Amino acid sequence: MSVDPNHNRAGEDLLRFLERIETLEEEKKDRADDIRDVYAEAKGNGWDTKTMRRLVALRKLDPDARAEQQALLETYAKAIGLDLL
Amino acid sequence: MSVDPNHNRAGEDLLRFLERIETLEEEKKDRADDIRDVYAEAKGNGWDTKTMRRLVALRKLDPDARAEQQALLETYAKAIGLDLL
Amino acid sequence: MSVDPNHNRAGEDLLRFLERIETLEEEKKDRADDIRDVYAEAKGNGWDTKTMRRLVALRKLDPDARAEQQALLETYAKAIGLDLL
Amino acid sequence: MSVDPNHNRAGEDLLRFLERIETLEEEKKDRADDIRDVYAEAKGNGWDTKTMRRLVALRKLDPDARAEQQALLETYAKAIGLDLL
DNA sequence: AACGCATAAGTAAGAC
DNA sequence: GTCTTACTTATGCGTT
Numbered sequence: 001m002s003v004d005p006n007h008n009r010a011g012e013d014l015l016r017f018l019e020r021i022e023t024l025e026e027e028k029k030d031r032a033d034d035i036r037d038v039y040a041e042a043k044g045n046g047w048d049t050k051t052m053r054r055l056v057a058l059r060k061l062d063p064d065a066r067a068e069q070q071a072l073l074e075t076y077a078k079a080i081g082l083d084l085l
Numbered sequence: 086m087s088v089d090p091n092h093n094r095a096g097e098d099l100l101r102f103l104e105r106i107e108t109l110e111e112e113k114k115d116r117a118d119d120i121r122d123v124y125a126e127a128k129g130n131g132w133d134t135k136t137m138r139r140l141v142a143l144r145k146l147d148p149d150a151r152a153e154q155q156a157l158l159e160t161y162a163k164a165i166g167l168d169l170l
Numbered sequence: 171m172s173v174d175p176n177h178n179r180a181g182e183d184l185l186r187f188l189e190r191i192e193t194l195e196e197e198k199k200d201r202a203d204d205i206r207d208v209y210a211e212a213k214g215n216g217w218d219t220k221t222m223r224r225l226v227a228l229r230k231l232d233p234d235a236r237a238e239q240q241a242l243l244e245t246y247a248k249a250i251g252l253d254l255l
Numbered sequence: 256m257s258v259d260p261n262h263n264r265a266g267e268d269l270l271r272f273l274e275r276i277e278t279l280e281e282e283k284k285d286r287a288d289d290i291r292d293v294y295a296e297a298k299g300n301g302w303d304t305k306t307m308r309r310l311v312a313l314r315k316l317d318p319d320a321r322a323e324q325q326a327l328l329e330t331y332a333k334a335i336g337l338d339l340l
Numbered sequence: 341a342a343c344g345c346a347t348a349a350g351t352a353a354g355a356c
Numbered sequence: 357g358t359c360t361t362a363c364t365t366a367t368g369c370g371t372t
């Protein structure tokens with residue numbers, strides 16, 4: 001049983017956790033980079049990326065939830081006299 | 086001229102900057118707390134705060150910009166066959 | 171009693187909440203702008219703003235909490251053989 | 256050549272971009288979930304995740320950059336009389 | 341002017 | 357169930 005802090009058991013365990021996290025973070029970052037590339041490619045084809053991001057968000061919602069949120073927004077907008085479009 | 090690092094001129098200058106920043110940050114935090122309180126009060130009166138936040142965001146945009154963004158969103162949604170409502 | 175959605179009581183109430191929020195947000199933004207200005211001024215005097223931000227964060231912690239966190243960090247760093255400096 | 260907005264060429268192109276993005280986002284989210292799981296597992300083994308996150312951040316820096324930043328922080332801390340530990 | 345960074349907002353999960 | 361805390365996304369800012 002060693003007391004060397006660089007080679008103790010707990011340190012080894014901790015290091016394994018950190019390495020697993022770092023590997024996963026690299027993979028996560030790769031995907032994020034890929035996503036950025038796709039948006040850049042779309043932009044190069046004339047698409048507006050901000051609107052694309054809104055579409056991606058909308059497609060995540062199920063249709064019922066989306067309709068409900070929109071209905072509430074319109075009710076509130078009308079109540080304060082805000083013309084949504 | 087002192088060399089005491091706790092009382093040198095540069096340190097004094099730096100400290101003045103930090104103090105100015107910290108004062109401003111406190112004031113900024115006070116406003117953030119107040120905003121949270123108003124939302125909480127509105128929620129207590131039956132309003133949906135998520136929709137309120139969307140309204141606040143919409144009111145920040147000038148009407149032309151808002152209309153333009155909405156038109157673009159609808160064009161894109163139609164193009165991919167997404168029913169916005 | 172009117173049913174005109176632009177002039178109903180609930181709409182008025184909602185609008186008051188929104189206006190209170192917007193006023194507070196403006197004030198909050200003013201402070202944020204001021205903070206940015208102070209950092210810019212400090213930078214113009216040769217200070218490193220990134221380090222300044224770390225100092226501001228450190229000064230927010232009470233000394234005991236700071237010492238405790240630092241001690242834990244050093245323990246962990248030693249355990250994995252990371253030289254903090 | 257169709258004018259059906261659900262089947263036009265541009266819409267098809269846009270949809271391809273969105274699908275590519277969504278696939279990548281799913282993969283990215285999977286990694287994020289995995290990372291959360293590892294932290295949770297480490298926490299279950301008695302580790303402090305906040306400190307772990309600081310270690311992960313520190314390990315991202317190359318040693319020279321880390322040493323330089325730390326030296327600057329210490330210089331500044333001394334200048335304002337802040338005891339780092 | 342585009343790029344990455346840093347802050348801020350919004351969202352979702354977890355603790356009490 | 358609420359309320360805080362952490363994570364994710366979005367926006368703006370400074371930089372190159």
